[in-house]
Structures are given as C-alpha cells and as structure tokens.
Amino acid sequence: MAHLTASVEYGLHCLLGLVDAGEQPRSARDLAAFQGISPSFVAKIFPRLEKAGIVEAAEGVRGGYRLARAPETISVLELVDAIEGPKPLFECQEIRSRCALFDDGAPGWATRGVCSIHAVMLKAEKAMRDALASESLADIAGRLQQKAPPAFGMDTRTWFDRRIARRRSGSPAQGKDGTG
Amino acid sequence: MAHLTASVEYGLHCLLGLVDAGEQPRSARDLAAFQGISPSFVAKIFPRLEKAGIVEAAEGVRGGYRLARAPETISVLELVDAIEGPKPLFECQEIRSRCALFDDGAPGWATRGVCSIHAVMLKAEKAMRDALASESLADIAGRLQQKAPPAFGMDTRTWFDRRIARRRSGSPAQGKDGTG
Numbered sequence: 071m072a073h074l075t076a077s078v079e080y081g082l083h084c085l086l087g088l089v090d091a092g093e094q095p096r097s098a099r100d101l102a103a104f105q106g107i108s109p110s111f112v113a114k115i116f117p118r119l120e121k122a123g124i125v126e127a128a129e130g131v132r133g134g135y136r137l138a139r140a141p142e143t144i145s146v147l148e149l150v151d152a153i154e155g156p157k158p159l160f161e162c163q164e165i166r167s168r169c170a171l172f173d174d175g176a177p178g179w180a181t182r183g184v185c186s187i188h189a190v191m192l193k194a195e196k197a198m199r200d201a202l203a204s205e206s207l208a209d210i211a212g213r214l215q216q217k218a219p220p221a222f223g224m225d226t227r228t229w230f231d232r233r234i235a236r237r238r239s240g241s242p243a244q245g246k247d248g249t250g
Numbered sequence: 251m252a253h254l255t256a257s258v259e260y261g262l263h264c265l266l267g268l269v270d271a272g273e274q275p276r277s278a279r280d281l282a283a284f285q286g287i288s289p290s291f292v293a294k295i296f297p298r299l300e301k302a303g304i305v306e307a308a309e310g311v312r313g314g315y316r317l318a319r320a321p322e323t324i325s326v327l328e329l330v331d332a333i334e335g336p337k338p339l340f341e342c343q344e345i346r347s348r349c350a351l352f353d354d355g356a357p358g359w360a361t362r363g364v365c366s367i368h369a370v371m372l373k374a375e376k377a378m379r380d381a382l383a384s385e386s387l388a389d390i391a392g393r394l395q396q397k398a399p400p401a402f403g404m405d406t407r408t409w410f411d412r413r414i415a416r417r418r419s420g421s422p423a424q425g426k427d428g429t430g
Contacts, residue, residue, distance in 0.1 A: 083346070197377040197380065198374045
C-alpha cells in the first residue's frame with residue numbers, strides 16, 4: 071500500500087478535466103466517467119476540494135464544478151492536503167521522556183527542543199512537501215497537453231458537451247454531481 | 251495517523267541504545283524496557299533489522315543484538331525501509347489509459363513515459379528519501395550525546411549490566427530476546 075491513497079490519484083486526474091473546461095462547469099459524474107473511474111468515489115472528493123477553495127460548485131442544467139482559481143496558483147501540495155487531510159510523515163510520541171533512568175520524570179535536557187529522531191523526519195517531510203509545492207496543476211496539465219495530439223482537446227470538449235446535451239434532453243433539473 | 255508507523259519510532263529509539271553498547275549485545279527486551287515501550291512490539295522489529303543486515307544476533311547469557319555495521323554507515327532511510335518494508339509515496343494505477351475517448355485501447359502518446367501526476371509524486375518521494383538517506387544513526391546518536399550530561403552514558407551501561415546480572419543469577423540460559 072502507498073502512503074497516499076487512490077483519492078489523490080482520482081482527484082488529480084479529474085481536476086485535469088477541469089483545467090481545459092475554463093468557465094464551463096463539469097459534473098463530478100462526467101469527470102469520473104471521462105477518466106473511467108468510480109463516480110461514487112469521485113463524488114466524495116469534490117466536496118473536500120470545494121471546502122479548500124480549489125473548485126466551486128455551479129448549479130443548473132450545466133451544473134457541476136469549475137476551478138475556483140487559475141490552475142497556475144493551485145499547487146499539488148494544496149491538492150494532496152485538501153484530499154488527504156493533515157497527515158504527518160511521522161508522529162512523535164515523545165518516547166525519549168520514558169527512559170528507565172528517569173525515575174522522577176524526564177530531566178530538562180532530555181526533552182529540550184525537538185526529539186532528534188523527529189527532527190530528521192520533519193526535515194524529510196519538508197523536502198517532500200517543498201517538492202509537491204513546487205508543482206502546480208497547470209504544470210501537470212501543460213505536460214499532458216504537450217503529449218496529446220491537437221484534436222484531443224476538441225474531442226474532450228465534444229464528449230462533455232454530448233453528456234450535457236443527453237441529460238438536458240432527458241431531464242431539465244440537475245445537481246452539481248451531474249445526476250438528473 | 252502518520253505515514254510512518256510507530257514501529258519506526260520504536261525501532262530507531264532502540265537502535266540508539268545499541269550505538270553506545272559497541273560490541274556488547276543488548277536484548278530486545280532490555281532495549282524496550284530502557285525506552286519504556288512494549289517489549290512484544292519491539293520483538294517484532296529486530297528480526298526485520300537483522301534480515302536487513304543492520305543488527306546481528308548474539309546468543310548466550312549476554313545474548314541479544316549488536317549493530318552489524320558502524321552507525322555512521324547506517325542511514326535513516328535504510329532503517330525506515332527495513333522496518334516499514336517497501337512502501338511508495340504513491341501507487342499509479344495508470345488511470346490515464348482508461349479515458350472514455352480511447353474506445354480501441356489507449357494510444358501510444360497517452361501511455362508514453364511516466365504519467366505526469368506520477369512523475370510529480372516520484373520527485374517528491376525522491377526528495378523525502380534523499381533527506382532520510384543524508385542522515386545516519388550516528389548523526390542522531392551524536393546529537394543525543396551532545397544534549398545528555400556526561401554521566402548519562404555510564405548510567406545507561408550500568409542499567410543494562412544490572413539487568414544482565416539479575417538474569418544471570420536467576421537463569422543461565424537465555425535467548426536473543428533476553429528472556430530466560
């Protein structure tokens with residue numbers, strides 16, 4: 071099992087589907103269908119992204135989500151934190167204060183500053199977080215765009231438009247998850 | 251919950267108890283008692299460290315474990331990997347190949363190279379692992395030694411010697427976990 075859950079992978083792939091949508095909202099259900107992943111799984115991720123101010127909901131027939139900010143300003147670190155919640159690399163239980171030699175409680179020198187083991191973990195965690203903070207959603211979208219043929223963007227937009235048209239012809243009212 | 255388990259914290263604290271022991275083995279049970287942590291928990295960690303060539307077992311009345319190598323050559327990364335096992339930051343499920351536009355299977359451009367999302371995670375993982383690799387068991391022990399008063403090392407050795415003497419007077423045979 072990996073440290074980060076599949077929610078991060080699902081969330082990031084779906085957000086890529088919002089980058090080229092611009093002001094047009096896309097439903098969580100359509101984004102999930104486009105990526106070939108579980109819609110119920112994706113439905114749980116978007117409220118977290120909305121709470122973090124990364125996406126905003128739009129109601130109506132074309133309801134769904136759009137990015138709340140330019141993708142250049144959304145770091146991968148923000149996305150991971152929004153989806154996973156606060157999860158440190160290491161949780162220090164202050165074992166150092168329990169030493170058998172400390173009959174009358176740990177002396178000041180033993181618990182001064184950060185535990186030396188914890189300090190190493192904090193340094194490693196910072197290195198990881200700095201790396202995630204240095205990449206934005208726009209960086210990832212840009213690399214994907216470089217790989218894809220020119221028709222891919224247009225085909226994508228057509229695919230989403232057809233989903234909306236199909237729903238519109240069936241049912242006029244629609245929630246932000248894209249269900250009728 | 252943290253990404254790394256309490257086993258890493260317990261294991262590293264116990265290994266610090268082997269650094270100043272030099273060639274003298276210390277039992278897993280005594281190391282756990284010295285740190286004030288669960289001996290049964292610690293008993294599960296040492297076989298992993300032995301398998302990774304970080305500690306070696308010594309049988310006999312003074313049985314237990316000693317470091318298999320100089321602590322300067324044992325990186326924190328090695329310790330984490332030995333205790334936790336291989337655990338990537340992120341597990342790529344190749345979602346990119348499932349796109350709804352790819353009716354006849356994903357085209358070459360879509361699956362060429364590493365997925366752009368996975369690449370960011372690999373970069374962050376490398377930054378974390380590099381930071382853990384840059385610190386050794388000796389580095390942590392050295393910082394602890396700088397904090398502790400001069401008598402701490404002597405008191406520690408006396409404490410372990412007394413545990414062995416007490417067991418020796420009670421039972422001549424003893425396994426590497428320090429039980430009679």
